[in-house]
Structure formats: structure tokens, C-alpha cells
Amino acid sequence: MRALARAISLVERRDPSTRELFETLGEPRPETEILGLTGAPGTGKSTLADALVAWHRAHGESVAVIACDPNSPFTGGAIFGDRIRMQRHALDPDVFIRSMGARGHLGGLALASREAVRLLSAYGFDRVILETVGVGQSELEVAGVADTTLLVLAPGLGDGVQMIKAGIMEIADVFVVNKADQPGYERTVLEIRSMLNMGPKLPWKPPIVATVASRGEGIDELMEAVARHRAFLVSSGRMEARRLERLKDEAADLVGEWSRKAARRLLEDDDDLAGRLEADKAPYGAAESILKEEGARLVPGQQ
Amino acid sequence: MALRIVMAKLGLDGHDRGVKIVARALRDAGFEVIYTGLRQTPEMVVDAALQEDAQVIGLSIHSGAHMTLIPRVMDVLKEKQAEDLMVFAGGIVPDEDIEKLKKLGVAEVFTPGTPLQEIVDYLRAKFPGETAAV
Amino acid sequence: MKAGAKNGRKAGWRKAYEAAQKRDDGIETSTISGIPVEPLYTEEDLAGISEELPGEYPYKRGIHASGYRGRLWTMRQFSGFATAAETNRRYHYLLRNGQTGLSVAFDMPTLMGQDSDAPTSRGEVGHCGVAIDSLADMETLFEGIPLGQISTSMTINSPAAILLAMYLAVAEKQGVPFADVSGTLQNDILKEYIAQKEYIFPPEPSMRLVVDSIEYCAREVPRWNSVSISGYHIREAGSTAVQELAFTLADGFAYVDACIERGLDVDSFTPRLSFFFDAHIDFFEEIAKFRAARRIWARHLRERYGARDPRSLMLRFHAQTAGVSLTAQQPEVNVARTALEALAAVLGGTNSLHTNAMDEVLALPTDRSARIALRTQQVIAFETGVANTVDPLGGSYFVESLTRTMEEQAEAYFKRIDELGGVIPAIERGFFQKEIADSAFQYQKELEQKRRIVVGVNDFQVDDEEDLEILRIDRSQEEGQVKRIADVRRTRDERRWRDSLTKLEKAARGRDNLMPYILDSVRAYATEGEIMDTLKSVFGVYVEEAVI
Numbered sequence: 001m002r003a004l005a006r007a008i009s010l011v012e013r014r015d016p017s018t019r020e021l022f023e024t025l026g027e028p029r030p031e032t033e034i035l036g037l038t039g040a041p042g043t044g045k046s047t048l049a050d051a052l053v054a055w056h057r058a059h060g061e062s063v064a065v066i067a068c069d070p071n072s073p074f075t076g077g078a079i080f081g082d083r084i085r086m087q088r089h090a091l092d093p094d095v096f097i098r099s100m101g102a103r104g105h106l107g108g109l110a111l112a113s114r115e116a117v118r119l120l121s122a123y124g125f126d127r128v129i130l131e132t133v134g135v136g137q138s139e140l141e142v143a144g145v146a147d148t149t150l151l152v153l154a155p156g157l158g159d160g161v162q163m164i165k166a167g168i169m170e171i172a173d174v175f176v177v178n179k180a181d182q183p184g185y186e187r188t189v190l191e192i193r194s195m196l197n198m199g200p201k202l203p204w205k206p207p208i209v210a211t212v213a214s215r216g217e218g219i220d221e222l223m224e225a226v227a228r229h230r231a232f233l234v235s236s237g238r239m240e241a242r243r244l245e246r247l248k249d250e251a252a253d254l255v256g257e258w259s260r261k262a263a264r265r266l267l268e269d270d271d272d273l274a275g276r277l278e279a280d281k282a283p284y285g286a287a288e289s290i291l292k293e294e295g296a297r298l299v300p301g302q303q
Numbered sequence: 304m305a306l307r308i309v310m311a312k313l314g315l316d317g318h319d320r321g322v323k324i325v326a327r328a329l330r331d332a333g334f335e336v337i338y339t340g341l342r343q344t345p346e347m348v349v350d351a352a353l354q355e356d357a358q359v360i361g362l363s364i365h366s367g368a369h370m371t372l373i374p375r376v377m378d379v380l381k382e383k384q385a386e387d388l389m390v391f392a393g394g395i396v397p398d399e400d401i402e403k404l405k406k407l408g409v410a411e412v413f414t415p416g417t418p419l420q421e422i423v424d425y426l427r428a429k430f431p432g433e434t435a436a437v
Numbered sequence: 438m439k440a441g442a443k444n445g446r447k448a449g450w451r452k453a454y455e456a457a458q459k460r461d462d463g464i465e466t467s468t469i470s471g472i473p474v475e476p477l478y479t480e481e482d483l484a485g486i487s488e489e490l491p492g493e494y495p496y497k498r499g500i501h502a503s504g505y506r507g508r509l510w511t512m513r514q515f516s517g518f519a520t521a522a523e524t525n526r527r528y529h530y531l532l533r534n535g536q537t538g539l540s541v542a543f544d545m546p547t548l549m550g551q552d553s554d555a556p557t558s559r560g561e562v563g564h565c566g567v568a569i570d571s572l573a574d575m576e577t578l579f580e581g582i583p584l585g586q587i588s589t590s591m592t593i594n595s596p597a598a599i600l601l602a603m604y605l606a607v608a609e610k611q612g613v614p615f616a617d618v619s620g621t622l623q624n625d626i627l628k629e630y631i632a633q634k635e636y637i638f639p640p641e642p643s644m645r646l647v648v649d650s651i652e653y654c655a656r657e658v659p660r661w662n663s664v665s666i667s668g669y670h671i672r673e674a675g676s677t678a679v680q681e682l683a684f685t686l687a688d689g690f691a692y693v694d695a696c697i698e699r700g701l702d703v704d705s706f707t708p709r710l711s712f713f714f715d716a717h718i719d720f721f722e723e724i725a726k727f728r729a730a731r732r733i734w735a736r737h738l739r740e741r742y743g744a745r746d747p748r749s750l751m752l753r754f755h756a757q758t759a760g761v762s763l764t765a766q767q768p769e770v771n772v773a774r775t776a777l778e779a780l781a782a783v784l785g786g787t788n789s790l791h792t793n794a795m796d797e798v799l800a801l802p803t804d805r806s807a808r809i810a811l812r813t814q815q816v817i818a819f820e821t822g823v824a825n826t827v828d829p830l831g832g833s834y835f836v837e838s839l840t841r842t843m844e845e846q847a848e849a850y851f852k853r854i855d856e857l858g859g860v861i862p863a864i865e866r867g868f869f870q871k872e873i874a875d876s877a878f879q880y881q882k883e884l885e886q887k888r889r890i891v892v893g894v895n896d897f898q899v900d901d902e903e904d905l906e907i908l909r910i911d912r913s914q915e916e917g918q919v920k921r922i923a924d925v926r927r928t929r930d931e932r933r934w935r936d937s938l939t940k941l942e943k944a945a946r947g948r949d950n951l952m953p954y955i956l957d958s959v960r961a962y963a964t965e966g967e968i969m970d971t972l973k974s975v976f977g978v979y980v981e982e983a984v985i
Contacts, residue, residue, distance in 0.1 A: 002385065005356040042866060046983070076305060077330035081983025083351060084340035088980075090347040096354055099337050101305065156858075214639070215977070315545035315561050317634025320675045320761075323874050323985050324881050338985055341634055342549075344557060366545050367800075371560025395765070395798065397907070415765055415798065416894045418885055 001096070004123050008098055011115040014257065016300035018115065027243065028121035028128075035226065036146030037131045038139040038171070043154040044178040046085035048213040049131050053089050055219045061126040062094035066116055068109060068132045068142065071101040082131065096125065102132075110141035111253050114246070117145060143171035144249055147239070148229045150222070152176045153192070155184030169195055172206050174225045180210035180218065204232050262298040263290050305335040306430050307357040311343040313373070314366040321393060321415070322363035328419035329361075334426070345375040352388055358430065364394040370403070377407045389429065393417070447479060465888045469719035469880070470677030472842060478834035486837050491827045495735035497728050497840065499786040500751040504827030505818075510782075511789035512814045513590065513755065515540040518801055519563040520914050521577035528582060538620075540590040540791075541578070542566035543600075550596040550637050552966030553918040562915040565801070570922045571964045575603040576610065585613040589620040590665075595637040597624035598650045598952060599968050602959040605658065609960075619660035621711065621755075624650060625667045627688040627860055630981070631869040632674035637969065640861045642976035646951065648695050653952035655706045663706070664692060665713045665755065671869075672715035673761045675877020678726045679843055681715060683850035684869055686733055690851075691860040693742055707738060708748035716782035716790075717759040718774060724830060725839035727785030730754070733844055755789040756782035763798040767893040768905050771795035776813045783817055784830055790814055800907040867984035874984060922964060929962040937961040938971050945975040 010018050028034070035052070039045040049065055056063040067082035080099035089095040098116070102109045113130055120128050130146055132139045143149040151172035175192050177185060192208055207225045211218030233239040267273055267286070276286045290298075310326050312319055319341060326336045337355045339348065352360050362373060373392055380386050392404065393413040401412045410429070413422055454476060467473050489495065492502030501507050516527060528539055543566040546558035552570050553562045562568050569575055579589075584607060593600045601622050608618045626643040629636040636643065647664065654663040668685030676684065689710065696706050712730065717723055734752035738744040758778035763771045772795050779792050792810040794802030802810065818824055830836045857863040864870075883889045890896045937958040944954045958968050 002353050002356075002383075005354050009356040047980075050980075071305075071335070072330065075331055075333040077333045077335065078305075079326050079330045079336045079338055079985045081338050081340070081985055083337065084983040085980055087340060087347070090343075091350055097351075098354055099335075101335055315549050315551075315557065316565075317629075318674070319634060320673075320874075320877050324675075324878055326985055327874075327878050328881075338983070340981070340983070342557070366561055367564045368545075368560030397799065398904075416891075418895070419881065420885060 001093075004096070004119060005098070007119050008100075008116050011119065012100060012112050014112070019300075022115060022118060025118055025122050027247075028118050032117070032121035032125060033127050033230065034117055034145065034147045035127065035129045036139075036143050036149035036171075037129055037152065038133070038142070038149065038168070039152030039154075039176075039178075040157065041133060042157055043152045044213050045131060045133075045152045046082050048150075048152055048176065048178055048211065049082070049129055050086045050088070051211070051213040051216050051219050052129060052223075053086060053095055054216065055223060056127050057089070057092065057094065062124065063127040063129065064096040064098070064120040064123075064125040065129045065131060066098050066100055066113060066120075068100045068102055068113065068130070070133065096120065110145060111250065111257060113142055114145050114250060139168060140171055144246065147233060147242075148173045148226050150174050150176050150226075152178050153188055154179040155182045155188045170199075173204065173229050174222070175206055175208040176211055176222060177208060178211050178213050181212050185210070203236065204229065258300060259291070259298045261300075262294065263287070266290055266294065305333060306359065306426065307335045307337065307355060308359040308361055308426075309337045309339060309348065309352040309355055309357040310361040310363070311339045311348045311351070312341045313343055313345070313348065313362050313364045313376070314368045315342060316364075316366040317341050318365045319363070321365075322361075325361065325363070325393060325419065325422060328423060329426070332423040332427070345372055345379050348376055349379040349383060349385065353383065353385060358389060359426065360388055360390045362390065362392040362394075364392065364396075367395075369394065369396050370400055373404055373409060374407050377409065391422075391425075393422075443480070447481070450477065463886075463888060464890060465883065468678070468722040468839075469717065469889070470679060470722060470876075471879070472679070472722065472839070472846075478838055480834065482834045482838040483832075486841060489831075494739070494747075494750060495732045496751055497732040498828040498831050500731065500753060500788075502827075504786070505783075505824035506827070509818050509824060510787050510814075511538065511755075512811060512818075513538055513540050513789050513791055514807065514811055515542050515590075515592065515757075515791050516807070518542070518566060519568075520918060521567055521569065521574040523914075524567040525578050525580055525582075528578075532582065532587070538588045538590065539582075541592065543591075543593055544568045547596070547600075547965065548593060548635050550599075550965060550969035552922055552964050553915070554922050555966060559915075562918050568918050569600065569603070569965065570918070571925045571962050572603050572606050572959050573921070573925050573962065575600075575607050579604075579607050583613070584608040584611055585617040590623075591620065592623045594623055594626055594629050594633075594635055595643070596965055596969055597622050597626075598646050598955050599959065599965050601650060601654075601661075602952065602956040605956060606959050615658045616660070618658055621662040621665050622650070623667060623713070624664045625688065625713075627691060627864070628667050628670050628685070630864040630979070631671055631684060631688075632676070632873060633670040634981070636979050636981075638972065638976040639979045640864060642945075642972075643979075644691075644695050644861070646972075647692065648699050649950045649952050651692070651696055651706050651709070652699060652701060652950055654709065655701065659709075662709050662711050664709075665711050666692065667713040669713050669715045669757055671873065672717060672759065674873050675761075675880065676873045677876050678717065678719065678722050679846040679850070680869075680872055680876060682726050682730055682733075682843060683847040683854075685712065685714070686730065686737075686847065687851060687854050687860055689734065690737060690741075693738075694859075697742070703738070703742045703744045704746040704749050707742075707744055708746060708751075711788075712752055712754035714754050714756050714782075714787075715759050716756040716778040716785075716787070718762045718778055720777060720781050721836055721839055722843075723778070723781040724785040725836055725843050727754070727756075727782070727787065728828075728836070728840045729843040729847065731786070732840070733847055753788045755791070756785075756787040757791040758782070758793045760793055760797060763793060763795070764891060764893050765798050766902065767899060768795050768799065770893055771798070772809060772813065775810065776817070779813055780817055780821075780823065783823060786828060796905050796907055799905065800909070803906060803908045805906075865982060867982040870982070870984040925962055925964065934958075934961045934963055938963055938967065941968065942971050942975060945972055 037049055053063050069080050071078040078101045083097055086097055117128050130142050132142045149171050177188050189208055209222045209225050273286050312322055326338050329336050339351050389410050391411045396412050489497050491499035544563050545561040547569050553568050591600055626647055651663040654661045666689045668681040671684050672681040731752045735750040738750050758775045762774050775792050782790055792813050794806035794810040796806045854863050857868055884895055941954040941958050944951055
């Protein structure tokens with residue numbers, strides 16, 4: 001277990017030494033089901049994650065949770081509190097919980113979480129839950145990692161409209177209206193329905209499931225919806241297509257990550273490049289020349 | 304890479320003012336703090352630290368059971384071959400108990416009234432280079 | 438004097454003040470809670486404040502017309518340690534020495550509703566108070582103490598109904614009718630979610646238990662104070678004075694709402710609700726807080742709830758000096774702090790008072806430090822002369838103005854809580870917890886920047902601290918208590934025990950008042966942990982929203 005935890009740290013740190021490991025491991029085992037869980041603070045997302053863990057354990061499946069939270073943009077520090085809600089699973093050897101900082105670097109979270117999923121799959125976990133705060137770019141990226149993405153909303157928060165504006169509604173494969181015993185539930189469902197009706201007709205119409213996660217209510221129905229979505233992915237050939245899409249995303253993200261790191265170093269060290277920036281008063285020329293001239297040397301371990 | 308610190312309230316009491324203030328100060332110093340909440344057992348704390356791959360465990364205790372629970376944390380770390388993790392504690396601990404705890408491998412015990420900066424400086428000195436997360 | 442002339446004088450003072458040299462030590466001039474304070478208050482600041490009198494609605498100046506001339510405050514010192522037998526000996530000693538009321542401190546496992554032999558009780562049995570597992574322990578605790586003649590205060594919350602039932606069962610065995618039993622149960626579960634965190638069940642079933650005990654006491658134990666609505670723990674967790682005031686009264690209103698919803702008449706139970714506040718170090722702010730509390734409670738009870746019985750409108754409170762203001766550094770200085778805090782409580786019209794011992798920040802008090810704490814109250818009562826005048830600060834430009842400010846700020850909080858849907862939804866969203874954590878962090882930062890000074894901590898330190906003699910608790914009694922509980926389990930009537938718990942579980946699933954069922958389980962020597970586990974199986978357990 002400690003080796004797994006350490007490997008995830010290497011992945012988070014974007015340590016180049018993990019490349020060999022992933023070339024050996026390959027993709028996540030197909031039987032590992034990857035669930036994305038996103039929603040604004042206050043929707044009871046962590047409580048839902050806890051209920052999902054309980055559900056999987058009751059069905060004899062091992063489960064890992066990766067809880068992503070933002071770091072402070074000023075200090076880089078963070079406080080992760082997601083474990084609090086999942087305390088009852090502490091000491092269960094078939095449950096693994098890991099907090100991950102979004103760290104603020106573009107694409108980094110998606111890459112790190114993808115690789116963490118591979119590690120967890122290779123370690124033997126049947127299910128992986130990726131939990132993110134639904135307020136920004138990172139959830140869109142993480143959604144691309146999951147097979148099925150659950151978007152959690154709660155009555156009375158007025159978060160639906162905000163999410164529509166942010167384009168986050170579109171990542172949902174299943175809508176979960178949690179705290180469904182509270183006033184305003186019907187209104188939240190109506191909001192989602194009307195939003196779905198406004199959009200184009202899609203082959204998969206995201207269902208809306210009501211839960212009261214704190215009491216474990218609605219979890220059976222929710223998992224049934226997840227299973228239906230998975231069946232749809234398989235029968236429509238999307239599962240296979242998504243697999244390749246994911247690899248493409250990852251390759252593109254890697255190009256970005258590698259070249260960004262190397263370019264930053266070059267821009268610090270190379271006086272010609274600095275001079276060029278001064279002269280151009282614009283970044284294009286310098287960027288172009290880095291890609292053209294440095295090419296292969298942008299790859300880690302190649303300089 | 305940010306220093307990762309698991310902070311936990313050990314024992315039955317719920318006085319979390321201190322642990323929360325320290326957690327915030329460590330966050331503001333650029334560390335990643337994993338707060339595991341109230342009423343943690345030694346086994347739970349060590350398990351969390353291992354899963355989170357934390358380098359440091361910070362324990363807060365006010366109930367007077369520190370001489371039962373903190374030594375147990377040190378034992379569990381030994382059982383799991385994870386003695387490399389650094390443990391510090393905070394709370395109302397009499398001087399003679401602090402000596403005993405240090406003999407068991409607890410790195411430092413911060414008593415009430417300790418300036419937050421002192422805790423931050425202590426960790427920075429122990430882990431040079433591992434502070435800024437971004 | 439004409440207004441113009443007065444304005445002229447104030448302007449003259451203002452000029453002199455501006456011209457005068459002022460300290461530049463960077464120390465905050467606001468109250469410790471951050472309320473801005475003017476250098477001078479005058480008659481202008483009394484605008485809109487009409488004269489009020491003690492013993493009259495809205496009771497800002499006190500609930501008794503005679504103030505402390507009628508009756509001094511009750512000096513009630515809280516104690517309890519180790520085993521029931523040892524604490525019983527201490528109680529007999531206190532009663533022989535003229536004390537008329539007892540105050541029980543329970544140990545952590547008892548407070549958390551678990552038995553002494555539970556694995557997580559290890560190291561905590563009998564540590565911060567007395568360990569009570571079953572009726573057998575309660576019988577020992579009060580052996581030879583006539584429960585019809587003394588009043589007992591019990592500081593317990595989540596399992597409050599069980600401890601009350603145990604107390605009543607002891608009274609029953611002594612042949613004392615419930616109508617003659619008197620005392621106070623803390624039983625304030627809302628502040629547990631907000632601050633002290635000794636919750637077990639989710640808020641709704643917890644509220645049901647509180648209302649069950651209020652209803653039961655109103656009917657069967659009329660001299661029992663069923664809830665002591667507590668701001669003390671909210672303040673100790675780091676809140677400001679206004680937050681303490683507002684959150685505590687909001688909790689009070691939430692209990693009133695819940696009882697009215699149950700169908701109780703407001704005047705049938707509110708006279709038995711009492712309050713418990715912190716007496717902190719910012720002198721005038723505390724006095725203003727106590728005065729504002731009485732005024733707000735009376736106003737809301739009359740205007741919002743239509744209470745008619747004057748006793749429903751009167752906010753009675755116990756105060757305890759601020760544990761959090763005590764320092765481990767130069768602990769003798771704590772005697773001075775405690776004296777000033779106690780004086781503020783008395784000037785604010787407290788009905789009962791606990792003064793902390795100087796060594797409480799280090800351990801349970803020794804006999805000597807506990808005596809000094811009590812003597813401090815006696816000095817205030819009998820030497821200083823402050824008890825001779827009712828509300829002696831009434832009419833003070835500053836105190837009246839500050840009282841009004843606190844009342845207004847509390848009302849603003851009530852509005853925010855209402856907007857969040859009430860106290861319980863606000864708890865579930867972490868509203869109070871966040872407000873308190875923010876205040877605590879803010880204060881800590883002010884300390885670090887030396888914008889606030891704590892003598893001996895961030896200024897005026899000494900290098901060589903002399904060690905204070907502290908009380909050590911013998912840890913070997915943990916084994917004794919574990920053996921005791923095994924004896925109870927072995928010797929009780931198995932069938933009666935099982936029946937009582939089965940009935941309790943069934944009742945918990947329904948809507949009956951649970952007090953009679955709990956009482957039956959207690960009589961059958963079911964342990965506290967067993968009763969709590971039975972209720973947990975129906976109610977579930979609460980996990981808090983992560984608020985840091």
C-alpha cells in the first residue's frame with residue numbers, strides 16, 4: 001500500500017521516472033470502473049462519495065477515492081478535509097482514499113489523475129471514484145478521465161444556473177440531486193430538465209436521480225443509472241472510442257507539459273531568446289523558435 | 304513538491320480550535336494539510352498518513368490521554384515500518400511527559416501559547432526545499 | 438445645557454484629543470471581539486435609549502428588582518474526577534462545609550456515550566471527570582446524599598437523557614418523589630454541533646431527545662431545569678462576544694420552536710430554560726453582552742412567541758470565567774484574570790458563577806487552587822461593595838452604547854441564520870463553524886502581530902518559570918471501573934435488561950416520548966453505552982461538514 005501511495009506522489013510531482021512504469025503497465029484494466037463525481041461545495045458531494053464507497057463495499061468491491069481540491073493560488077498550500085466524511089471506512093483494507101491538490105498547473109490534474117487511476121487499477125481496485133469541486137476547468141478535464149461522470153446538485157443553492165453558464169452541466173452523464181428531502185427539490189429538477197430540453201438531441205439522455213446521501217437513500221437507483229450508462233458506452237462502441245480519445249488527450253497534454261517545462265527553463269537561461277522577446281515585444285517568435293530548434297530536446301531526459 | 308502533513312485530533316474530546324488554527328497557518332505557509340477530523344484512533348491516523356504519503360503527522364490532544372494514545376501512534380508506525388514519518392504534537396502536555404514522548408521518537412511537542420510561526424519555522428527547517436506546492 | 442453649548446464643548450474636547458500625543462504601540466483599541474471603541478462617550482450616545490429598571494421588562498438591568506441585595510449569585514464550582522466513590526467522598530466534604538448544590542463533571546467516555554470498557558475509552562476513564570457507566574455508578578455517586586434536599590447540576594449533552602434518568606432512578610430508590618428533585622441538565626445539543634463537537638446522533642433525532650426531556654420534566658419533574666443553553670463553549674472555541682451572544686440565543690429560540698412544534702405551551706417550559714455564558718477578559722464588552730442577552734430574550738419571547746408568564750421572559754444565567762484566557766505561562770497571573778472576569782459577570786448581573794482555578798490550563802485544580810478560586814468570588818461579594826447597587830453601570834454612556842451595539846449585531850446574525858433556513862440547516866452548512874474558525878484565526882493573527890497582548894505569552898515573559906504543583910490522577914482506577922462494569926453485566930436480570938432495550942428501540946422508531954423507556958432501561962441496569970448503541974441503531978451517527 002505504501003508503494004502505491006508513493007507512486008501516486010511521483011505522478012503528482014510529474015516525475016519523469018514514472019514513464020517506464022506506465023509503459024509497462026499500459027492502460028487501466030477494462031474491468032476497473034471509473035466514476036467521476038463533481039459538484040459545488042455544499043451539495044454533499046463528499047457524503048455521496050462516502051455513500052458510494054459503502055455501496056461498493058456492500059457489493060464486495062474494493063474502491064479507491066481520489067479527492068481533488070484546489071490549492072491556494074497565493075501560497076500553494078491547501079487543507080484537504082475530504083477524509084472526514086469517509087471516516088467510517090478507515091482501516092478497511094479494501095478502501096483507499098487519497099487527497100490531491102489541483103496545484104494550479106494547466107492540464108496537470110488530468111494527467112496526474114489519469115496516471116493515478118492506472119496505478120489504482122493495476123493495484124487491483126475494482127472501482128475508482130474521482131471527486132472534484134465543480135467550479136472550474138479541472139472538472140472538465142477530470143470528466144474526460146472517468147467512464148461516467150456524476151454531477152451533484154442540491155436544492156436551494158442556486159448553483160444550477162451558475163453551472164450552466166460555466167458549461168459544466170454538459171459534462172454530466174448522470175445528474176444527482178442530493179439532499180432531495182429538502183425544500184426546492186422539484187425546482188432543481190425542473191431547472192435541469194429545461195436545460196436538457198434546450199440542448200441538442202443526444203444518443204444518451206442523462207437521467208436525473210434523487211438521493212439523500214446522508215441516509216444512503218437513492219444510491220441503488222443511482223448505481224443502476226451508472227450501470228445503464230456503462231452498458232450504453234459499451235453497446236454504442238463509445239467505450240472503445242473513448243479509450244483512444246483519452247490516449248490522444250494524454251499525448252497532447254504530455255506534449256504541453258514537457259514543452260512548457262523545458263521552454264520555461266530555456267527562456268530563463270538563453271540570452272538570445274530573452275533578447276528576442278525584448279525586441280518583438282510579443283511571445284510568438286520566441287515560442288516558434290523554441291519548438292523548431294529545440295524539438296527533441298524538449299522531451300525529458302533528452303538534453 | 305509541497306510538504307504533506309496529516310493533522311488529526313486524537314482521543315475523545317472535540318476541542319478543535321487549536322488544530323484548525325495550526326492547519327490554517329500551515330496552509331498559509333504553503334504546505335498541504337490533510338485534516339482527518341475528530342476522534343481518530345492511532346491506527347486511523349497512521350493509515351491516513353500512509354495512504355496520503357505524508358511526511359509529517361501532527362497530533363492534537365487535549366483530553367489528558369496523550370500518554371496512552373501518542374505512544375500507541377509510535378508503536379503502530381513501527382509495526383508498519385514507517386518510522387521515517389515525523390510526528391509532532393500539540394496540546395496541554397506537562398513537561399515531564401514531553402520528555403517521555405521525545406524519548407519515544409516524537410519530534411516536538413508544542414504547548415499552548417506557541418506562536419504559529421515557530422511551528423512553521425520548525426517544519427521548514429526540518430524539510431528544507433519542500434515547501435512551495437506550485 | 439443647550440444643545441449648541443454641548444456640541445461646542447464636545448468639539449472643544451475633540452480638538453484637545455486630536456492635538457494630544459497618543460500611544461503608538463500598535464495595540465488594537467477595539468474590543469477583543471473587534472467592535473470599534475471611541476475614546477470618549479457622552480450623553481449623545483444615549484440617544485434613543487430610554488430608562489429601564491431592574492425587575493421590569495425587558496430586564497436589561499436584571500431580573501430581580503432587588504439585585505444582589507435580595508440574594509447574592511450562587512457560587513457554584515464544578516467538580517468531579519476519577520471514580521464515583523471518590524467523587525462521592527468529595528461531595529460529602531463539600532456539603533459538610535456548607536455547599537448546597539452539587540455540580541457533576543463527567544469523564545470523556547461518559548460525555549461521548551460510551552462505556553469505560555470500550556476500546557476507545559482507553560486512557561480517558563475518570564480523567565477529566567467522573568466515570569458513570571450504569572445506575573450502579575450513579576447510586577455510588579450519590580450514596581448518602583438526600584436528593585430531595587440538594588440541587589445538582591450535570592454537565593452532559595448527547596447522553597443527557599440517560600444521565601437524567603439515572604439521577605431520577607436514584608431518587609426513586611431513596612423514596613424521593615420526582616416533584617421534589619431539583620437541578621440542571623446542560624442538555625444543549627445544538628452548541629455541540631456548533632462548537633464543542635460532542636455530538637453523536639444527527640441533529641433531528643438529537644432535538645427529539647431534547648424536546649422529550651423538556652416535555653417530560655415539565656410534566657414530571659417541575660423543579661428541574663431541563664436545558665442550560667450554552668454560549669460558553671462557543672466562545673471558548675474562538676467566537677467573538679457577539680457571536681457567542683447571537684448563536685446562543687438563536688439556539689434558545691430553536692429549542693422554543695421545537696417545543697412549540699411538539700404542541701407545548703410556551704409558558705409551560707420556558708421558565709425552566711436557563712443560560713450559560715463565558716465571562717471573558719474584555720471587561721465592558723462582557724458586561725454589555727450579559728445586559729443585551731436579557732433584553733433580547735425578553736423581547737423575542739414576548740413579541741415573537743407571545744409568552745405571558747414573566748418567568749418565561751427572564752433570562753437567568755450561569756457564568757464561568759474564560760478557560761481560554763488562562764495561560765500556562767506564569768499561571769499565578771490567572772488569579773488576576775479570573776478576578777476581573779468574575780467582576781464583569783457580577784456587574785453584568787449573573788445568577789450563578791464558577792471561577793476557574795489558576796492551574797486549570799495545566800490539570801484538574803488542586804485543593805489549594807480551587808479554594809483561591811472560590812475566595813475570589815467571596816472577595817467580590819463581601820469586600821468590594823459592588824453587590825450593593827443594582828446594575829451599577831446602568832446609564833454609563835459607554836456601557837449603554839455598547840449594549841445597544843451588541844443587541845443590533847446579534848439581530849443581524851439572527852437574520853442571516855433565518856436566511857439559511859434556521860439553526861440546523863446553518864449547522865449542516867457549517868455556517869457557525871466557519872464564523873467561529875475565522876474569528877479564532879483572526880485573533881491568533883492579532884496575537885502574533887502583537888496587536889493584542891497576553892501577559893506572559895507574547896510580552897512580559899520570564900525566562901525561568903517556576904513549576905506549579907499540579908494534581909495527578911491515579912490511572913489505575915481505569916481497571917477498577919472496567920471490572921465494575923463487568924460485574925454489573927454479570928449480575929443484572931438478563932431478561933428484564935433485554936426487554937427494556939427492545940422496547941426502547943421500538944419506541945425510538947416511533948414517536949413516543951423516549952424518557953419513560955430510557956428510565957426503564959436504566960432501572961434494568963442497561964449501561965450508558967448499551968442505551969446509546971440502541972439509539973444509534975435507529976438514529977445513525979452524525980459526521981460533520983468539513984469546515985476548517
